[in-house]
Structures are given as structure tokens and as C-alpha cells.
Amino acid sequence: MHGHTVADRVTKLTGREATRATALGGSHAWTAFRVELADGTPLFVKALPEAREDGFSGLFQTEALGLDWLGRPAESLVPDVVAWDSHTLVLSWVEERPPTPRAAEILGRRLADMHTAGAGFFGAERDGFIGPLPLDNTPTADWPRFYAERRLAPYLRRATDRGALTPVDARVVEKVIDSVEDLAGEPEPAARIHGDLWSGNVLWQEGDAVLVDPAAHGGHRETDLAMLALFGLPHLDRVRDSYNEVAPLAAGWRQRIALHQLHPLLVHVSLFGAAYRTTTMDAARAALRV
Incomplete structure (x- = not known):
């Protein structure tokens, strides 16, 4: 999956211009990306290929709703769900650090x-x-x-x-x-x-x-x-x-x-x-x- 395709998806979903998408690796049927918006904001994106939804209908909806549900009693325990559709999930970027x-x-x-x-x-x-x-x-x-x-x-x-x-x-x-x-x-x-x-x-x-x-x-x-x-x-x-x-x-x-x-x-x-x-x-x- 090409980065520009994912950037276009994010632009359409969020209404904010995405300028770059860098692949982070694949897992099962989907690929993870770091996407940068025009203002420099980084986002995390999981994306299915456009032609691939067999067996995964509702995957990203379920994940988005699950994160929202888990976050209600402890909001800072999950990333923010920015946007989603059947092929794309957009989350706030998590800057990882060593555990303490x-x-x-x-x-x-x-x-x-x-x-x-x-x-x-x-x-x-x-x-x-x-x-x-x-x-x-x-x-x-x-x-x-x-x-x-x-x-x-x-x-x-x-x-x-x-x-x-x-x-x-x-x-x-x-x-x-x-x-x-x-x-x-x-x-x-x-x-x-x-x-x-x-x-x-x-x-x-x-x-x-x-x-x-x-x-x-x-x-x-x-x-x-x-x-x-x-x-x-x-x-x-x-x-x-x-x-x-x-x-x-x-x-x-x-x-x-x-x-x-x-x-x-x-x-x-x-x-x-x-x-x-x-x-x-x-x-x-x-x-x-x-």
C-alpha cells in the first residue's frame, strides 16, 4: 500500500491535510503508518488495502468503539480516536519512552x-x-x-x-x-x-x-x-x-x-x-x- 494513498485517506477522513505517510510494518492483513499533517501533527494509522475487507468487516469500527469505551473511566489510558472508516483507523500518535x-x-x-x-x-x-x-x-x-x-x-x-x-x-x-x-x-x-x-x-x-x-x-x-x-x-x-x-x-x-x-x-x-x-x-x- 502506497503512503500517498494513506495520506489521501487521512485527509478525507479528518478534513486536515496529510502530507506524508511512512509505513511502520504490516500485521496480519493491515499495515501501520505514521502520518504527518501539514501543521506537523503526527498520527498513527492502521490501513487495510482498498480491495481487502473479506473477513474484516467492522474491524476498525470495533477497535475505535472499544478504545472509546475503555477510555471513559480512564481517558489517558488509551490514545484518542481521531477518525475511522471500514479500511482506515486514525489515532493520536504515542511517543514511546522506556518503561519506568x-x-x-x-x-x-x-x-x-x-x-x-x-x-x-x-x-x-x-x-x-x-x-x-x-x-x-x-x-x-x-x-x-x-x-x-x-x-x-x-x-x-x-x-x-x-x-x-x-x-x-x-x-x-x-x-x-x-x-x-x-x-x-x-x-x-x-x-x-x-x-x-x-x-x-x-x-x-x-x-x-x-x-x-x-x-x-x-x-x-x-x-x-x-x-x-x-x-x-x-x-x-x-x-x-x-x-x-x-x-x-x-x-x-x-x-x-x-x-x-x-x-x-x-x-x-x-x-x-x-x-x-x-x-x-x-x-x-x-x-x-x-
Whole structure:
């Protein structure tokens, strides 16, 4: 995709002249750009090719609305949504800086504020995406059922259909699905969660951090915290400590980390194959040992 095409899109969407678009790299079906306006303002843009929308209808709408929803209780925790259409998402530019303990403490408190703002129900008003994969957000009455039916079972099917998990593997994960109600801990109200909060979706700024690329929905707050641990977030202990000062986690949360990590790992197996099989199965077995 050419930079001038993206600059033209941004000009049309924002009503402000965009003079330059620099490609930052591709991810799945879309490409990221840094776009500069005539007055020097930088913007971040995700763009699909004009001819490519199959399977991605509503992708950028869902992301834009998710960022807006997450930002209501903690506005500075997400970038500003500038504009969007079916092929383009325009966000404020985030000037990244190295993570610091102080920024991690602020992130923990703001994450707690976001979660405790609540969601009203488990699920969302519309289906979404996690990466390029569809995400069923049909509401359910409680979190164990939501997690089993909307998060674990669909991606277990994807992983087994592509041969990344064996029938023996599948039976272990099915045991987790059948036991979620017993493994989930005490019931909690639906939290306003990011839903895809791995470390790459945390952008550190001067003194704080912002969250990007959400799969936003009403879920369990331990899901976000478990995913931060999955691929290693800098200063994670500081994030957790400051989070706990605002919204203490329920007893036994450490033993439930593997349960909450199982969904993103099944997503990775579905996308990238058997390279994630061992980690996924380790998480499934660890979840059952609670």
C-alpha cells in the first residue's frame, strides 16, 4: 500500500491535510503508518488495502468503539480516536519512552479504575476480533460459562482443526472447559477489560502508558493481568502492587493465572500452529491443578 494513498485517506477522513505517510510494518492483513499533517501533527494509522475487507468487516469500527469505551473511566489510558472508516483507523500518535517503575505504578492504578468501572454483563454489544480472528461476544449470564463457550471452546476447535493440537491435547483442554466453574474462584461482577492485553499492546510514554489494539468486552479482570504476565511486562510487580491498592485481587488469583492465559494461548496455536502447543498444554495442566 502506497503512503500517498494513506495520506489521501487521512485527509478525507479528518478534513486536515496529510502530507506524508511512512509505513511502520504490516500485521496480519493491515499495515501501520505514521502520518504527518501539514501543521506537523503526527498520527498513527492502521490501513487495510482498498480491495481487502473479506473477513474484516467492522474491524476498525470495533477497535475505535472499544478504545472509546475503555477510555471513559480512564481517558489517558488509551490514545484518542481521531477518525475511522471500514479500511482506515486514525489515532493520536504515542511517543514511546522506556518503561519506568513510576509509569508502571500509574498504569496499575488506571487499569484498576478501568476494570472497576464495570461492564454490566459478560460479553459485548457486538462481536469483535482478537488479532485477525473473529471473537464471539454474545453475552452470557456468568463468567465461567462465557469463558468456556466464547473463549476456550471456539479456539480449541480452530487449533484441532488445523492439526496444531492432537486429540489427546484436546481432551485435556476439554477437562478445563468442563471444570471452569470450579476453577474460576469466587464470582465477580463483569469488569471493563481490554481483552488482548499482552505486553506489546502497552505503549510506555513519559511517566505513564497507554493501551492499544483492544478486544474490549465485559470480562474477568484477572484476564488482563494474567495476559500481562504471559509474555513479560516490564515492572509487572509494580503494576500489580499499585492495582491492588485500588482494587485488591481475590484470594487465589495467582493459582488462576494459567486458566486466564489459556485463551490467548489457544489463539496463538490457532494462528501460528504447533510452535505454541507445549506452552498451551502446560497452561491447561496448570489450570487443572488449582
